[in-house]
Amino acid sequence: MYQSQRIYLPFGDRTLTLGLKPLAIADWIEIDDQFVSYLQRKTELLKTNHSEVFASLPNTQIAQQEVLDLLLEHLSQQVPELYDRTSKTITVKATNQTWNIDQFEPLDLAGRLVQEDFCLMQPSDRGFILATASLCFPLRWRLLAKLGNPMMRIHQPVPDYSEQLGNPVDRLFDRLKVDRPVFRLNWSIVETPELYLGHQSHSSTNAVELTPDDLWIRVERQTLRRLAQSGWILFTIRTYRYPLMLLNDYPDSAIALSSIVQDLAPEMQLYKNLLPIREMLLTALEQILKRS
Known part of the structure; x- marks a missing residue:
């Protein structure tokens, strides 16, 4: 019923770049054999920790509804077999969850239906600001700490962001066309499969x-x-996680990761939390390459 989880190993570029690629609308949302576990984890988080994983500024309802309408249309076209829709409810068949559409903020409901997280950026006199988000799977950042902030401030902890990416990101947001969506990939090494x-x-x-x-x-x-x-x-984030030992099957990616870890500036290693595990990681990659 579901396709296998895709394998993304984006270790080729060692510079701080946007790395944007054109996105086909049909490929916007990715659903795979992790679908049920992701949605179950989202349900748990939204029940026990709602204020941490969903937040919104005032006066965002119209844009939120636009996202939900866009998502529901996409799902009905691409994967109609996975959902049952009535005028008032939508059911996720695999999890047997039925949501009353009018009982949620639209972006909150959107986040419950797919594996992606959703962040909505609103134009303002400070540039685009994070106005509302359903963010169940953040990587070492808190939604409430970023809500209402422009891109430059959101990415303040990223080394060299303001010098290398600040202006390109602002230009991208100003010039992005409705019919030309894009995507990019970002990687980290973590010590847990927790989302x-x-x-x-x-x-x-x-x-x-x-x-x-x-x-x-x-x-x-x-x-x-x-x-x-x-x-x-609309900024979506789909999180994938793979055991490091997966690289036994991808020796070229092991080589690329080893090279980039060795070449990363100390401040970027610190930002990516690589310093405590750097030597063990490099040794493990060396052993993988010896076995290949």
Whole structure:
């Protein structure tokens, strides 16, 4: 029924770049054999930690509804067999969850239907600001700390962001066309397969206690598209995680990751939380390459 989880190993570019690629609308949302577990984890988080994973500024309802309408139309066209829709409800067949459409903020409901997270960026006199989001699977950042902020401030912790990416990102947001969505990939190495890492600013496990089997490749597939009616920018994040040992099957990617880890500036290694695990990671990659 579902296709296997896609494998994204974006270790080719060692510079801080946008790395944008054109996105076919049919490929906007990715549903795979992890569908049920992702939606179950979202349901848990939205029940127990709602204010951490959904937040909204005032006066965002129209743009939120535009996103939900866009998503429902997409799902009905691409994967109609996965959902049952009535005028008042939508049911996710695989999880047997039925949601009353009018009982949720539209973006909250959108986030419950697919594996992607959704962030809506609103134009303002400070540039585009994060106005509302359903963000169940953040990587070491808190939605409430970023809500209402422009892109430059949101990415303040990223080394060299303001010098290298700030202006290109602002230009992208200003010029993005409705009919020309784009996507990019971003990677990290983490010490857990847990999807929700909102409060994890650094490893909670002593690096000495870790083994290569504890390490996971975490990849974010990020899409950007301009909404036709509101003109806001919709940013989606689909999180993938793979055990590091997956690279036994992809020796070229192991070589690329080893090279980029060795070449990353210390401040970027610190930002990516690589310093505590750097030597173990490089040793593990060396062993993978010896076996290939």
